Amino acid sequence: xxxxxxxxxxxxxxxxxxxxxxxxxxxxxxxxxxxxxxxxxxxxxxxxxxxxxxxxxxxxxxxxxxxxxxxxxxxxxxxxxxxxxxxxxxxxxxxxxxxxxxxxxxxxxxxxxxxxxxxxxxxxxxxxxxxxxxxxxxxxxxxxxxxxxxxxxxxxxxxxxxxxxxxxxxxxxxxxxxxxxxxxxxxxxxxxxxxxxxxxxxxxxxxxxxxxxxxxxxxxxxxxxxxxxxxxxxxxxxxxxxxxxxxxxxxxxxxxxxxxxxxxxxxxxxxxxxxxxxxxxxxxxxxxxxxxxxxxxxxxxxxxxxxxxxxx
Amino acid sequence: xxxxxxxxxxxxxxxxxxxxxxxxxxxxxxxxxxxxxxxxxxxxxxxxxxxxxxxxxxxxxxxxxxxxxxxxxxxxxxxxxxxxxxxxxxxxxxxxxxxxxxxxxxxxxxxxxxxxxxxxxxxxxxxxxxxxxxxxxxxxxxxxxxxxxxxxxxxxxxxxxxxxxxxxxxxxxxxxxxxxxxxxxxxxxxxxxxxxxxxxxxxxxxxxxxxxxxxxxxxxxxxxxxxxxxxxxxxxxxxxxxxxxxxxxxxxxxxxxxxxxxxxxxxxxxxxxxxxxxxxxxxxxxxxxxxxxxxxxxxxxxxxxxxxxxxxxxxxxxxxxxxxxxxxxxxxxxxxxxxxxxxxxxxxxxxxxxxxxxxxxxxxxxxxxxxxxxxxxxxxxxxxxxxxxxxxxxxxxxxxxxxxxxxxxxxxxxxxxxxxxxxxxxxxxxxxxxxxxxxxxxxxxxxxxxxxxxxxxxxxxxxxxxxxxxxxxxxxxxxxxxxxxxxxxxxxxxxxxxxxxxxxxxxxxxxxxxxxxxxxxxxxxxxxxxxxxxxxxxxxxxxxxxxxxxxxxxxxxxxxxxxxxxxxxxxxxxxxxxxxxxxxxxxxxxxxxxxxxxxxxxxxxxxxxxxxxxxxxxxxxxxxxxxxxxxxxxxxxxxxxxxx
Numbered sequence: 001x002x003x004x005x006x007x008x009x010x011x012x013x014x015x016x017x018x019x020x021x022x023x024x025x026x027x028x029x030x031x032x033x034x035x036x037x038x039x040x041x042x043x044x045x046x047x048x049x050x051x052x053x054x055x056x057x058x059x060x061x062x063x064x065x066x067x068x069x070x071x072x073x074x075x076x077x078x079x080x081x082x083x084x085x086x087x088x089x090x091x092x093x094x095x096x097x098x099x100x101x102x103x104x105x106x107x108x109x110x111x112x113x114x115x116x117x118x119x120x121x122x123x124x125x126x127x128x129x130x131x132x133x134x135x136x137x138x139x140x141x142x143x144x145x146x147x148x149x150x151x152x153x154x155x156x157x158x159x160x161x162x163x164x165x166x167x168x169x170x171x172x173x174x175x176x177x178x179x180x181x182x183x184x185x186x187x188x189x190x191x192x193x194x195x196x197x198x199x200x201x202x203x204x205x206x207x208x209x210x211x212x213x214x215x216x217x218x219x220x221x222x223x224x225x226x227x228x229x230x231x232x233x234x235x236x237x238x239x240x241x242x243x244x245x246x247x248x249x250x251x252x253x254x255x256x257x258x259x260x261x262x263x264x265x266x267x268x269x270x271x272x273x274x275x276x277x278x279x280x281x282x283x284x285x286x287x288x289x290x291x292x293x294x295x296x297x298x299x300x301x302x303x304x305x306x307x308x309x310x311x312x
Numbered sequence: 313x314x315x316x317x318x319x320x321x322x323x324x325x326x327x328x329x330x331x332x333x334x335x336x337x338x339x340x341x342x343x344x345x346x347x348x349x350x351x352x353x354x355x356x357x358x359x360x361x362x363x364x365x366x367x368x369x370x371x372x373x374x375x376x377x378x379x380x381x382x383x384x385x386x387x388x389x390x391x392x393x394x395x396x397x398x399x400x401x402x403x404x405x406x407x408x409x410x411x412x413x414x415x416x417x418x419x420x421x422x423x424x425x426x427x428x429x430x431x432x433x434x435x436x437x438x439x440x441x442x443x444x445x446x447x448x449x450x451x452x453x454x455x456x457x458x459x460x461x462x463x464x465x466x467x468x469x470x471x472x473x474x475x476x477x478x479x480x481x482x483x484x485x486x487x488x489x490x491x492x493x494x495x496x497x498x499x500x501x502x503x504x505x506x507x508x509x510x511x512x513x514x515x516x517x518x519x520x521x522x523x524x525x526x527x528x529x530x531x532x533x534x535x536x537x538x539x540x541x542x543x544x545x546x547x548x549x550x551x552x553x554x555x556x557x558x559x560x561x562x563x564x565x566x567x568x569x570x571x572x573x574x575x576x577x578x579x580x581x582x583x584x585x586x587x588x589x590x591x592x593x594x595x596x597x598x599x600x601x602x603x604x605x606x607x608x609x610x611x612x613x614x615x616x617x618x619x620x621x622x623x624x625x626x627x628x629x630x631x632x633x634x635x636x637x638x639x640x641x642x643x644x645x646x647x648x649x650x651x652x653x654x655x656x657x658x659x660x661x662x663x664x665x666x667x668x669x670x671x672x673x674x675x676x677x678x679x680x681x682x683x684x685x686x687x688x689x690x691x692x693x694x695x696x697x698x699x700x701x702x703x704x705x706x707x708x709x710x711x712x713x714x715x716x717x718x719x720x721x722x723x724x725x726x727x728x729x730x731x732x733x734x735x736x737x738x739x740x741x742x743x744x745x746x747x748x749x750x751x752x753x754x755x756x757x758x759x760x761x762x763x764x765x766x767x768x769x770x771x772x773x774x775x776x777x778x779x780x781x782x783x784x785x786x787x788x789x790x791x792x793x794x795x796x797x798x799x800x801x802x803x804x805x806x807x808x809x810x811x812x813x814x815x816x817x818x819x820x821x822x823x824x825x826x827x828x829x830x831x832x833x834x835x836x837x838x839x840x841x842x843x844x845x846x847x848x849x850x851x852x853x854x855x856x857x858x859x860x861x862x863x864x865x866x867x868x869x870x871x872x873x874x875x876x877x878x879x880x881x882x883x884x885x886x887x888x889x890x891x892x893x894x895x896x897x898x899x900x901x902x903x904x905x906x907x908x909x910x911x912x913x914x915x916x917x918x919x920x921x922x923x924x925x926x927x928x929x930x931x932x933x934x935x936x937x938x939x940x941x942x943x944x945x946x947x948x949x950x951x952x953x954x955x956x
Binding site for chain 2: 040074075076077078079080083084149150152153156157160161164165168169200201202204205206208209211212213215216219220223224227247248250251254255257258259261262263264265266268269271272273274277
């Protein structure tokens with residue numbers, strides 16, 4: 001049996017995590033002024049165009065990148081080379097100035113953002129009118145409502161988990177699990193903000209998945225700790241934690257590994273639009289595993305220490 | 313639980329699951345119905361439409377899809393006016409796309425995916441194929457807002473007469489105190505019904521949702537989803553694959569009602585006044601100034617319902633019609649059956665609704681050869697039949713008007729009391745009108761008028777390419793995980809893989825049975841399920857290995873391994889289940905989709921990992937005579953010694 005002292009570094013890992021979370025949020029809000037804009041959350045412009053056969057997704061993405069327009073390019077139909085272009089609200093000014101650069105003869109005066117964007121596209125790609133299949137200014141699919149529901153949901157879920165785990169095992173494990181879950185969510189949100197990943201429906205799915213994974217992971221570790229602490233009051237709690245983590249380490253590594261296989265397959269497979277989803281999930285699995293060992297377990301130990309001090 | 317007999321259970325479940333999933337993989341027939349009016353077109357125009365269809369067909373579906381279409385290149389015969397498409401994996405998006413691309417040829421509302429024998433047998437023809445959400449295939453989203461002001465004014469009409477009577481009773485000095493109290497409380501009761509609490513609004517929206525559901529089902533539109541947005545008093549309708557369909561929108565919003573109202577008693581004082589005035593105008597040669605002529609103009613110029621309502625209200629003022637009555641137009645055709653349905657005269661009906669559409673069901677249009685017109689016959693509900701009998705016995709000699717929407721379509725005299733609960737409406741209907749009226753009666757009218765708050769085309773969140781690649785990646789991922797499990801846990805890994813496969817199959821069947829619509833978050837939920845199912849087996853095997861290492865006999869080690877792991881797996885899954893149930897209750901859209909798959913996934917995982925895996929394992933160890941179970945990876949594992 002391996003004998004690693006996992007809890008030795010508890011103050012380091014706890015402050016390290018706290019630092020990363022704060023740093024992530026500071027960068028997000030100070031440097032970028034918040035999370036990235038996305039069509040799903042903020043609304044924006046959406047057009048569907050049929051491009052000439054020689055134009056590819058890379059051409060489109062290259063064009064938008066060079067012009068500094070935030071765009072998501074989705075290939076809708078391969079055979080007909082039909083693309084859906086989603087433009088975030090953040091790029092409206094850029095589009096307006098580009099529109100003003102179009103030679104007068106080639107543009108009709110227009111005030112609506114979506115019209116301007118369509119004219120810009122048609123000018124750049126020499127598209128006849130009928131190749132622009134649809135153009136809408138769309139509202140958010142999810143958004144304010146979801147954020148609100150999300151927070152309520154998270155808090156209620158945490159409360160229920162606290163209750164269930166307190167009844168099933170001990171309050172310290174319940175508390176530690178809940179804090180670790182919050183840690184995982186915050187950490188992932190910090191990453192999403194830090195890298196300015198566009199929040200979207202797939203990203204929500206990834207967050208929910210990592211939440212489920214993380215709960216699972218914590219319970220497995222804590223169940224073992226609880227089992228090992230039966231009738232061993234004389235043993236230092238940190239020892240029990242270390243032994244338990246070592247005992248479940250094989251399982252932890254195996255499960256993280258198998259979960260990551262599927263996620264990595266998506267990243268390597270090259271489904272462009274699923275890349276963010278897989279990336280966040282991959283990070284989430286790592287954070288979830290890390291937090292079971294280095295956040296949840298130490299917190300339960302600290303709680304234990306504080307309580308014992310009080311009663312001595 | 314070591315009996316071979318128990319194996320029947322998983323086999324049974326698998327057989328049922330495969331049966332349920334069969335329609336997803338089966339070769340199916342799709343009927344694409346040609347519009348009736350196409351056959352009336354000149355041949356050259358028919359040819360253009362047919363060519364357009366087959367050009368698109370050859371380009372989009374001909375090569376790769378493996379679908380066939382019959383008849384090819386021509387119009388189907390008039391007596392069987394449909395193309396039959398045969399193939400696998402015919403999706404709603406594709407069906408709707410074909411219709412939309414050929415709108416002048418194809419009657420969108422009649423297309424039909426023929427049910428497979430399984431669907432006919434266990435679902436009465438209702439589809440059993442897995443449905444894809446808007447985020448996976450794109451489509452149209454319409455948000456319809458309920459107009460509750462209009463709703464209350466309609467309610468007030470319903471109680472109009474009773475309200476005046478009650479007020480009279482209260483004012484009457486001879487009324488007994490006891491009766492006054494009764495009247496007061498009844499008054500309060502009625503008035504409270506005009507006050508729409510959020511709860512009431514939801515109930516009305518629920519009713520509207522059911523009716524919309526029904527209407528969409530009769531449209532044969534594939535996989536529409538209807539849900540209520542509580543925050544906005546609105547109903548959201550998602551139509552996958554539909555890009556723009558005004559016809560469907562009209563059907564959704566149609567708030568037409570059918571109701572019976574009594575006409576003012578004979579002699580028709582108010583109707584007489586109006587008619588007298590009209591006659592006077594005619595005599596003066598001012599035909600174009602008569603009210604009925606002005607009203608016809610409004611209709612012909614498509615001025616809209618609001619303008620018509622205002623005009624009729626204007627008439628009520630002009631002729632001093634008392635509050636208990638309301639002016640309606642009587643609509644009819646001119647001399648020939650083909651002339652337009654137009655308002656022909658005015659009638660004055662009681663504001664009180666004598667019998668509402670809710671009292672009628674089961675309407676059928678039929679052709680009446682005696683009068684060469686279409687009529688609609690229907691059944692009354694038991695309650696309605698009683699009301700109808702009372703109504704017809706108490707009001708012999710009076711006229712009972714049938715109001716469809718805001719048109720009076722027939723106004724017969726009550727000759728005898730009508731019992732038996734069957735009745736018919738004859739008006740000068742065309743076939744289409746008769747069908748529409750029958751639909752309104754059968755499905756019920758929308759309780760609240762709905763206006764379009766938002767209508768937009770939704771692109772899929774992912775492109776076709778990403779879905780293909782994604783599905784492939786997930787499949788490869790699964791495969792690698794299964795290989796890894798065999799590599800790591802050998803025979804145990806194989807058993808785990810087996811139970812994982814069974815797990816996913818049962819889950820898919822369950823979701824199909826529940827008419828679940830698969831969305832991207834839903835897929836994420838399935839991936840998590842698979843992950844947790846693998847994890848459950850990993851926990852169990854680590855426990856078994858520990859027991860073996862402590863020197864226990866294999867069969868005991870297996871039993872103890874499962875027992876030790878039981879509560880860990882339970883705790884982990886139950887906690888996740890609680891979180892999932894909360895997400896279903898509180899969340900919406902993407903969160904809900906995820907949570908539903910997750911919750912059912914937990915149920916199937918508990919079954920497969922705690923029951924199936926154990927059954928397989930114990931049978932292997934105790935019955936099949938496997939005495940050495942090595943749960944260490946190939947190459948790395950030290951030789952395990954087990955005591956038999």
